[in-house]
Amino acid sequence: MNGIDPGWLPPEAFRPLGARRVLIAGSGPLVDTVRREVSDACARFGGEIVRDGPYDLLLRLPDGEPVGDEEEFTVAREGGATTVTALGGRGLLYGLFQVVRLGEEAFSGALPREVHRPATALRMLDHWDNVAVHPVMGQVERGYAGGSLFWRDGRAREDFARIRAYARLLAACGINAVCVNNVNVHAVEAELLTDRIGEVAAIAAELRPYGIRTHLSVTFAAPVVLGGLSTADPLQEAVRQWWARAVHGVYEAIPDFGGFVVKADSEGRPGPFTYGRSHADGANLLAGALAPYGGTVHWRAFVYDHRQDWRDRTTDRARAAYDHFAPLDGEFAGNAVLQVKHGPMDFQVREPVSPVLGALSRTRSAVEVQATQEYTGQQRHVCWLGPMWSEVLRFRPEGGAGPTVGESARDLVAVSNVGDDPFWTGHPLAQANLYTFGRLAWRPDADPYRVLDEWIGLTFPSAPERLADGLHAVLDGSWRTYEKYTAPLGVGFMVQPGHHYGPSVDGYEYSPWGTYHFADRDGVGVDRTAATGTGYAAQYAKPWAEVYESVASCPDELLLFFHHVPYGHVLRSGKTVIQHIYDTRFEGVEEAEEARRVWAGLAGLMAPARHERVAELFEEQVRSAREWRDQLNSYFLRKSGVPDAHGRTIY
Numbered sequence: 001m002n003g004i005d006p007g008w009l010p011p012e013a014f015r016p017l018g019a020r021r022v023l024i025a026g027s028g029p030l031v032d033t034v035r036r037e038v039s040d041a042c043a044r045f046g047g048e049i050v051r052d053g054p055y056d057l058l059l060r061l062p063d064g065e066p067v068g069d070e071e072e073f074t075v076a077r078e079g080g081a082t083t084v085t086a087l088g089g090r091g092l093l094y095g096l097f098q099v100v101r102l103g104e105e106a107f108s109g110a111l112p113r114e115v116h117r118p119a120t121a122l123r124m125l126d127h128w129d130n131v132a133v134h135p136v137m138g139q140v141e142r143g144y145a146g147g148s149l150f151w152r153d154g155r156a157r158e159d160f161a162r163i164r165a166y167a168r169l170l171a172a173c174g175i176n177a178v179c180v181n182n183v184n185v186h187a188v189e190a191e192l193l194t195d196r197i198g199e200v201a202a203i204a205a206e207l208r209p210y211g212i213r214t215h216l217s218v219t220f221a222a223p224v225v226l227g228g229l230s231t232a233d234p235l236q237e238a239v240r241q242w243w244a245r246a247v248h249g250v251y252e253a254i255p256d257f258g259g260f261v262v263k264a265d266s267e268g269r270p271g272p273f274t275y276g277r278s279h280a281d282g283a284n285l286l287a288g289a290l291a292p293y294g295g296t297v298h299w300r301a302f303v304y305d306h307r308q309d310w311r312d313r314t315t316d317r318a319r320a321a322y323d324h325f326a327p328l329d330g331e332f333a334g335n336a337v338l339q340v341k342h343g344p345m346d347f348q349v350r351e352p353v354s355p356v357l358g359a360l361s362r363t364r365s366a367v368e369v370q371a372t373q374e375y376t377g378q379q380r381h382v383c384w385l386g387p388m389w390s391e392v393l394r395f396r397p398e399g400g401a402g403p404t405v406g407e408s409a410r411d412l413v414a415v416s417n418v419g420d421d422p423f424w425t426g427h428p429l430a431q432a433n434l435y436t437f438g439r440l441a442w443r444p445d446a447d448p449y450r451v452l453d454e455w456i457g458l459t460f461p462s463a464p465e466r467l468a469d470g471l472h473a474v475l476d477g478s479w480r481t482y483e484k485y486t487a488p489l490g491v492g493f494m495v496q497p498g499h500h501y502g503p504s505v506d507g508y509e510y511s512p513w514g515t516y517h518f519a520d521r522d523g524v525g526v527d528r529t530a531a532t533g534t535g536y537a538a539q540y541a542k543p544w545a546e547v548y549e550s551v552a553s554c555p556d557e558l559l560l561f562f563h564h565v566p567y568g569h570v571l572r573s574g575k576t577v578i579q580h581i582y583d584t585r586f587e588g589v590e591e592a593e594e595a596r597r598v599w600a601g602l603a604g605l606m607a608p609a610r611h612e613r614v615a616e617l618f619e620e621q622v623r624s625a626r627e628w629r630d631q632l633n634s635y636f637l638r639k640s641g642v643p644d645a646h647g648r649t650i651y
């Protein structure tokens, strides 16, 4: 499509619709989209849209009238015809994409009637896209895939074909909401809410035909910076009225607007604390303004003090979100959703699940993950995050038979990994993260490895087995490989300050950000126990509070997150901590080298440009993995004085 990479919707994926008679019953804008999709496929592969008579595929809404935007659909194959029935346009569109996923299987043999229903209400991508180029963060904050799809140099782009193609890809993995600007709302972005809402409306018009609602990040200080008020105090009537008027204007321009995303009192952003008010006061102010129109406010729980005194080692950033929000459970309005990062710190390669996700029985919550690979290789390393997200979503905060995180979450949100790069995601294989996110958001209990194969099958529809196997091999264990050569046992943050790419053993150790590992000559790790440490472990319900509190029961992979232990401490694996550090760094590099070798063997099995892009990136990944290995191993050898049991060279 116009030289844009087709991602997981290459034209050939629609071949099974070829030579088929398709009946489409229903009307409405999304049904028109379905019709366009089918007619394009028929034009290419020789099928036909029929008005009556026999058909091979029936796509129907009951009575031909869309009723709301129900997303559920049913697929069945009986009496030689395949039928997709939905209650609303979105369901019909998702049903069509399900037929595409099934391929020939949709038209052969019998398919028992299967109901598909998303487990979450909102499956959203947050774009950290700046309208104007930020002097430090650039056009896209933590973006590794080129410029923004939406904005360039201070204005909305008018690359509508591309936005439409994007919306299509998102719908095909079940995503139904997009927030189009950075949570760090600078002066230019603030204006999108009022004077420049037309630019947002233009984007919304391109996303809408694929069932995607548009959301906007706003600044809590908007009444001051845009409205000229002297305060943004959430309990002031004038402030309330200002927001009511602003929201009215937004819905005039975008009648199906989804709502706001807010980062308040975090990393320098304004918020209710300025006025001595709580985050419930702040969130409810915006929720109240949005309620008459059915909008939602996503209020982020990423609130912590980023100017800690590092010498005061009794405070703990990991505690912050729970300390701020758990006491407010039950105080948030029904259309306020607390958006919680999946871990207590900040998207490290390994973190425990945030205790906030188990503490909010009376608050709607959204789980936020990071598809953009800020701390996981910045889309220069292959790092497929499906297994990590799946572990989070399957975690049971109350243990035993309690609900999983995926079952309790109302919404799932990912920070987007997409830009105007020809492959969408910079690293072509990072597309698998975006696809997997959408599918896990639809069904949090889905098997991520099957989702991976689904992505491979769709993206490379006529792949010989060798290619499919090679792709699977390269992606399957890539997250654990990345973990092995970077930060060990849950320690986190041994990255270069600022941009966060590559190792820096003490980069954050003596800075005010609250991200420490406490390595000294005797041991390493953060004591977060209730008995002798920061008390973070006690934020969990039982059994986790006990599991994490004790060195004996804490899972190895999180040991240094919860405990400060001597280098000679023996892990459950039977190895000492120091030997584990050495071994996994060596293994991680070997695995990265092996993945590079497998990739080299896939040359000739796909478009050369795609193969070459990944091959080049593998050079960088292997270089970087070695750098991680050498710096981490040297550092720990010098700190501990304990030699490698296998006598390998450590500098």
Ligand code: BDP
Residues within 6 Å of the ligand: 141, 142, 183, 184, 263, 302, 346, 347, 374
């Ligand atoms: C951190 C990023 C920073 C974001 C922040 C956030 O480094 O760029 O602004 O998260 O989530 O991971 O608000």
